[in-house]
Amino acid sequence: MDFQLTPEQVVLRKEFVDFFEAEMKHAPEGWIGGEEEVIATDEGWAFHKEMARKLGERGWIALAWPKEYGGQERPIMDQFMFNEVRGYYRSPGIDVFGVSMLAPTLLAAGTEEQKKEHLPYIARGERAWCQGWSEPDAGSDLANLSTRAIKEGDEYVLNGQKTWTTGAHYADWCFAVVRTDTASKRSRGLSFLLIDMKSPGITIRPLPNMVGEHMFNEVYFDNVRVPVKNRIGPENQGWAVTRAAMNFERSSAEFFAGSKRLVEEVVEFCKETKRDGEPLSKNPVVRHKLAAMVTKATVGLTWARQVAWIQHKGGLAVAEASAAKVFGSESGQQLTYMGCQLLGTHAQLKRGSHWAPLHGSLETEYQRCVGLNFGGGTSEIQRNVIAWEGLKLPRG
Amino acid sequence: MDLDLTEEQEMLKTMARDFLQKECPKSLVRELEESDQGYSEELWHKMAELGWMGLNLPDEYDGLGSTFMDLALLLEEMGRNILPSPFFSTVVLGAFAVMDGGTEEQKTEILPKLANGEIIMALAWLEPDGSYEPKSITTHAVASGDDYVINGTKLFVADASVADYLVAITRTKNSSSPEEGITLFLVDAKSPGVKCAIVPTIGLDKQCEVVFNDVRIPKKNMLGELDKGWSLAKRILMRGMVGKCAEMVGGAQATLDMANDYAKERVQYGKPIGSFQVIQHYLANMWIDVNTSRSITYEAAWRVSENLPCIQDVAIAKGWVNDAYNRVTERGIQVHGAIGTTRDHDMGLYYRRSKAAELAFGDTGFCEELIAQEREF
Numbered sequence: 001m002d003f004q005l006t007p008e009q010v011v012l013r014k015e016f017v018d019f020f021e022a023e024m025k026h027a028p029e030g031w032i033g034g035e036e037e038v039i040a041t042d043e044g045w046a047f048h049k050e051m052a053r054k055l056g057e058r059g060w061i062a063l064a065w066p067k068e069y070g071g072q073e074r075p076i077m078d079q080f081m082f083n084e085v086r087g088y089y090r091s092p093g094i095d096v097f098g099v100s101m102l103a104p105t106l107l108a109a110g111t112e113e114q115k116k117e118h119l120p121y122i123a124r125g126e127r128a129w130c131q132g133w134s135e136p137d138a139g140s141d142l143a144n145l146s147t148r149a150i151k152e153g154d155e156y157v158l159n160g161q162k163t164w165t166t167g168a169h170y171a172d173w174c175f176a177v178v179r180t181d182t183a184s185k186r187s188r189g190l191s192f193l194l195i196d197m198k199s200p201g202i203t204i205r206p207l208p209n210m211v212g213e214h215m216f217n218e219v220y221f222d223n224v225r226v227p228v229k230n231r232i233g234p235e236n237q238g239w240a241v242t243r244a245a246m247n248f249e250r251s252s253a254e255f256f257a258g259s260k261r262l263v264e265e266v267v268e269f270c271k272e273t274k275r276d277g278e279p280l281s282k283n284p285v286v287r288h289k290l291a292a293m294v295t296k297a298t299v300g301l302t303w304a305r306q307v308a309w310i311q312h313k314g315g316l317a318v319a320e321a322s323a324a325k326v327f328g329s330e331s332g333q334q335l336t337y338m339g340c341q342l343l344g345t346h347a348q349l350k351r352g353s354h355w356a357p358l359h360g361s362l363e364t365e366y367q368r369c370v371g372l373n374f375g376g377g378t379s380e381i382q383r384n385v386i387a388w389e390g391l392k393l394p395r396g
Numbered sequence: 397m398d399l400d401l402t403e404e405q406e407m408l409k410t411m412a413r414d415f416l417q418k419e420c421p422k423s424l425v426r427e428l429e430e431s432d433q434g435y436s437e438e439l440w441h442k443m444a445e446l447g448w449m450g451l452n453l454p455d456e457y458d459g460l461g462s463t464f465m466d467l468a469l470l471l472e473e474m475g476r477n478i479l480p481s482p483f484f485s486t487v488v489l490g491a492f493a494v495m496d497g498g499t500e501e502q503k504t505e506i507l508p509k510l511a512n513g514e515i516i517m518a519l520a521w522l523e524p525d526g527s528y529e530p531k532s533i534t535t536h537a538v539a540s541g542d543d544y545v546i547n548g549t550k551l552f553v554a555d556a557s558v559a560d561y562l563v564a565i566t567r568t569k570n571s572s573s574p575e576e577g578i579t580l581f582l583v584d585a586k587s588p589g590v591k592c593a594i595v596p597t598i599g600l601d602k603q604c605e606v607v608f609n610d611v612r613i614p615k616k617n618m619l620g621e622l623d624k625g626w627s628l629a630k631r632i633l634m635r636g637m638v639g640k641c642a643e644m645v646g647g648a649q650a651t652l653d654m655a656n657d658y659a660k661e662r663v664q665y666g667k668p669i670g671s672f673q674v675i676q677h678y679l680a681n682m683w684i685d686v687n688t689s690r691s692i693t694y695e696a697a698w699r700v701s702e703n704l705p706c707i708q709d710v711a712i713a714k715g716w717v718n719d720a721y722n723r724v725t726e727r728g729i730q731v732h733g734a735i736g737t738t739r740d741h742d743m744g745l746y747y748r749r750s751k752a753a754e755l756a757f758g759d760t761g762f763c764e765e766l767i768a769q770e771r772e773f
Contacts, residue, residue: 001405001465002398003695009397077397267773281773284765290773291764295712299692306691309399323684380677387676390683391656394671 005081013081019058020089023051030351032361033090033258036368039167040213044092051093052125061099062123064249065107069115070123079249080308084301087254088261097167098122098129100248102175105192108244109233118173118194132162132176132195132219133242139164139374140381142177143187143239147221149178151235154228156180156193158201158221166375168204168217171197181236190238194230201225211367250321251307252328255372256300259328259335262365263293265358266339273357280342289338296331303327319390326382329372336366399694405469412473415446420479422742428480432594433558434602435481444513449487453495457507464635468642468697472690475643476650478749480601482516482555488639489632490517493563497580497620497628506561506582518559519632520550520583520606528633528762530626531574535608537566537581542615544568544581546589546608554756556592556604559585564608565629568622575626580619587611599752634707636757637714638700641693644721644753648686651724651746655679655731662733669731678727685720692716708770715763718754725750 005013024031028043038048055061064079065071086094094100103122106115121127138145147160158178168174174195181189195202201224207216233241267290270280280286307324310317339362340347351360373379387393401409419439428434443449452467453459467488474483487510494506509515525532535548546566556562562583569577583590589611592604620628656679659670669675696713699706725747729736736743758766 001401001694001698003698004397006397267771271773281768287768287773288761288764291711291715291767291771294767294771295715295764298712299688299716302692302695303688306399306687313400319683320687323680323687326680327684327688380673383677383680384673386680386683387670391670391676391679393656393659393676393679394668396667396671396673396676 009077009081012078013085016060016082016085020085020091023054024089024091027090030359031090032351032359032364033092034365034368035096035166036209036211036213036215036364037090038092039170039215045170048092049125051091052095055093056123056125059123061094061125062103062119065103065119065123069107069119076249076308076312080251080253080305080312083249083251083253084257084304087257090258090261093125095122095125095128097131097171097175098127100250101131102129102194104248105175105232105241105244109192109241113229114194114232127173128167128171130165130168130171130174130197130217130219132165132174132178134164135161136163140378142242143190145177145179145190147176147178148182149180149191149193149226150182151180151228155225156191156228156231158193158195158224158226160221162219162221163207163216164375165204165217165219166215168197168219169206169214173197174219175232177238177242180238184236187239189236191235192232192238192241193226194232195224195226199224199226209368209371211364213368249308249311250317250324251304251311252321252324253301253304253308255328255332256297256304256324259332260297260301262335262339262361263290263297265361266290266293266342269357270342275344286342289342293335293338296335300324300327300331319386322377322382322385323390325376326373326379326386329369329379332365332369332372336362336369340366401469405466408466409469409473411446412470413476415442416473416477416479420477422478422745425478425480425745429600432602434555434594435558440481441513443481443483444511447511448483449491449513450507450511451487453491453507453511457503458511459507464701465694465697468638468693468701471639471642472646472649475646475753478647478650478745482518482558482602484636484639484643485519485555485559486510486515486517488635489519490561490563492635493517493519493580493619493628493632494582496631497625498582499616501616502582502619515561516555516559517561517563518553518556518585518604519636520553520556520562520564521629521632522550522552524549524551526551528758529574530578530629533565533567533574533578535564535566537564537568537579537613539568539615540612543612544615544618546581546583546611546613548608550606550608551595551603552756553592553604553606555602556585556606557594557602561585562590562606563619563632565625571623577623578625578629579622580625580628581613582617582619583608583611583613584617587613597752598748600748601752630707633757634700634710637710637763638693638696638706640753640757641689641710641713641717642697644717644750645686645690645693647746647749647753648682648689648717648721648724651728651743651750652679652682652686654742655682655728658732675731678731682724682727685724689713689717689720708767711758711763711766711770714758715760715767718758718760718763721750722754 062071063074149156180191201222203220205218307320349356450459537544568579571577589609591607696709
């Protein structure tokens with residue numbers, strides 16, 4: 001057992017740190033990071049695209065991919081370190097849908113032509129993706145989806161509605177699961193399609209979150225024509241394709257690293273802020289709350305490294321990754337809650353107020369963090385996965 | 397970087413698990429809990445034959461020269477099985493105190509016997525106020541000719557009732573800094589003036605009140621430097637904290653395994669209760685607690701093992717595992733239903749032990765304050 005980074009890892013990590021330390025000085029004023037920050041404003045999106053280009057130039061978007069598709073064939077632990085450092089610096093530049101979801105799917109199930117057509121663009125940070133999975137009646141129960149794709153010659157004709165489509169309003173392409181055999185039920189008869197978002201017949205409606213940020217969308221398909229060659233895997237076998245993409249780094253490292261940063265900022269705030277004539281951090285109640293926050297963030301990051309390690313060694317880490325996800329989102333919620341308690345009355349101040357501590361980041365994160373319990377699989381689904389895969393309990 | 401156990405470490409764990417399962421059934425655990433002796437001499441000698449007492453001691457003292465990390469893995473298995481024995485007091489606390497602070501003479505006298513299972517040690521740290529802080533050390537040792545004379549009361553001294561030697565943390569000088577003026581002594585437990593009584597505790601784990609009444613100790617029994625014992629004490633504390641974490645991880649895993657097995661066997665409404673989502677989610681939460689506890693403990697143990705700066709890591713681990721183990725045993729009972737609350741059921745045994753382990757070597761509040769100090773809040 002050896003928890004120390006190798007000399008090569010130390011060098012690489014420093015390269016990441018130096019890069020993000022320098023580049024994040026150019027972030028838009030008051031930048032607090034997160035997907036919302038990227039997708040909610042044109043300024044955020046422009047910064048994201050700029051960072052994506054720079055990361056792409058360095059080959060960092062596709063660290064663990066095969067070289068022929070723009071990757072560097074680096075081990076998963078390098079990918080983990082990159083995600084961790086990027087998360088800590090709250091840098092945009094990675095399109096999680098393209099990089100973490102579609103690319104592994106293409107690598108596992110795509111044709112050579114499909115890989116060549118998409119992977120290099122993702123690796124260079126040039127093509128933005130959104131995920132067309134959830135529907136109004138198909139959330140956790142994805143197999144209940146009803147968007148239809150009927151084959152006409154060498155095209156499918158799509159009709160239906162997707163929802164919770166993060167970033168659809170900026171995306172160039174969408175990967176979607178749709179029903180190609182309308183006579184079949186549940187997970188049979190589904191296909192995995194790549195849809196050009198410029199196709200005629202697509203309507204996007206914003207679904208603002210409680211902060212008021214435009215991140216989610218409803219996406220309507222009205223006779224949208226998709227070439228059959230844009231199908232990944234065999235027709236009606238889309239369910240298996242959605243399950244194929246497990247071999248990307250799924251430790252939630254960037255999230256835990258972001259939590260670590262948040263805790264550090266709250267600690268600094270409590271050291272610098274006097275209340276009743278004394279720094280907050282000298283108050284025993286505050287000290288203990290801060291230490292509990294440090295503990296939670298540290299345990300999370302340590303667990304994320306464990307998950308990445310299992311993957312690094314070739315394991316799928318199914319239950320482990322689900323644990324990281326649910327632990328991450330719920331501890332994120334607890335940390336923002338505790339952070340707000342420490343900020344006291346000032347916790348309610350929004351970004352833009354010169355009275356707001358930490359740029360108002362906690363007021364925003366307190367609202368954003370609840371959404372993390374749903375995206376990428378609800379907390380309930382993650383716990384089901386732990387029960388089934390980690391504990392081999394019977395499915396109900 | 398290598399986050400996997402070595403093959404030898406895996407073997408050590410498996411061997412320990414099999415041995416303890418066979419040699420220390422729960423019936424024996426319960427019998428020993430009720431006895432004054434608190435441990436089985438027969439089992440103790442078998443453990444010594446396996447080399448466990450000298451696991452970390454160098455070859456020259458009849459030890460096996462393994463790492464503290466290996467010891468932590470052994471402790472995990474002891475915690476999994478709940479082994480009633482003075483092993484923790486003797487090996488994790490006593491042997492290391494002598495290794496760290498002892499003169500060559502002290503080492504030669506004590507360690508080979510300890511490695512062979514002939515000596516039991518106990519650590520006399522806490523006093524009636526129950527705090528690990530240096531200012532709470534008030535038991536006095538005063539020089540008198542070739543001796544020191546010790547007076548004071550120690551509490552929560554695990555295994556003192558069966559110990560040959562006590563490591564007593566005493567105050568030898570009053571100073572404005574409470575860390576200054578602390579000295580450790582090796583006290584022969586049979587010295588005149590040492591009075592020892594077992595106090596009844598939730599873990600029935602033979603913690604004692606030890607009263608020193610004009611106990612004369614030869615000066616050569618000083619462990620480490622005069623007045624500068626606090627740094628030695630802190631190193632003992634770090635090992636105690638992370639050692640307890642390892643035991644707790646084992647106990648938490650055993651609890652989860654029992655609850656998981658029961659959920660698959662117990663049928664209600666025509667189905668195993670483990671197919672109900674509520675039960676699955678309890679168990680999933682327990683799984684998260686057990687596994688995060690293990691990963692945070694292993695890293696802290698490794699840091700101790702490698703002599704790296706470790707205070708913050710150890711405090712984070714102990715604080716986390718304290719609460720996680722308590723949550724796991726509480727839910728373990730919930731999965732079992734009312735039967736889990738009975739005296740005869742093993743769930744209660746783990747539930748009681750999780751509380752005892754939480755309070756040993758730093759409850760969560762203590763750990764949090766340690767983190768606060770390390771991070772300069």
